[in-house]
Amino acid sequence: MPEQSPTRRPVAFAVFLVIAGAIGLLAAFELSLEKVLTLEDPTHVPSCNVGVLVGCSVNLASEQGSVFGFPNPFLGLMAWPAVIVVGMSLLAGARFARWYWLVFNAGLLFAFGLVCWLIQQSIYVLDVLCPWCMVTWAVTIPAFFAVTLYNLREGRFGGSERVRRIGGTLLKWVPLITVVAYAVVVILAQARMNAIPRVLIDLQNLFG
Incomplete structure (x- = not known):
């Protein structure tokens, strides 16, 4: 992600927020829809159920899937539009106060912490990967x-200023940091769940 001058709009950063927010909103919508359909018809089989290891039913029905007393994807329906709005506003030239950015960052910190916990629960407790x-x-x-x-x-x-330069340098490495984080999740899933062969079997059964 290229470094932007403080006097210029952070276009790449803003576009990333819009795309990430849109993808996150889509995932939240699909999960919310499957949850509602399951509540309406307990025999409903979610379209995201691929096989024994890969599926949504276990997660949606678990306590972890409603950690705050309502389905987790409802949080995404509320939160991801805010990410999209921030990205679109930056593209339009908006400038936000420092407190606004800190609140926004705190929200993403909460989301990151929740995701880390849900990853741990999926791998070590539920033994299932929800697409x-x-x-x-x-x-x-x-x-x-x-x-x-x-x-x-x-x-x-x-x-x-040195700390800010470090932040600017690390910002360019977000793609690599992300890939490393993905790799850690894959390694944990493989070590605990033997995930890769099981996913391949699920996919083979789905398309075979």
């Missing part, structure tokens, strides 16, 4: 790192 959940993980992780490092570069956490 749309994984899409949510895939966009939450880079969104958190991108916004945090962008705010660090812009000096919104305080700190010296």
Whole structure:
């Protein structure tokens, strides 16, 4: 992600937020829809059920799937539009106060923490990988790192000019940081669940 001058609109950053927000919203919508359909008809089989390892039913029916007393994807329906709005506003030339960025960052920190916990629960407790959940993980992780490092570069956490330069340098490495985070999840899933062969079997059964 290229570094932007403080006097210029952060176009690449803004476009990333819009795309990430749109993907996250799609995942939240699909999961919410499947949850509603399941509540209407307990025999409903979610379209995201691929096989024994890959599917949504277990996650949606679990306590972890409604950790705050309502289905987790409802949070996404409320939160991802905010990410899209921030991205679109930046493209339009908007400038936000420091407190606004800090609140936005705090929201993404909460989302990142929740995603990390849900990853741990999926791998070590539920023994299942939900496709749309994984899409949510895939966009939450880079969104958190991108916004945090962008705010660090812009000096919104305080700190010296050297700290801001470090933030700007790390911001360019968000794609690599994201890939490393994905790799950690894959390694954990493989070590605990023997995930890769099981996913291949599920896919073979689905398309075979």
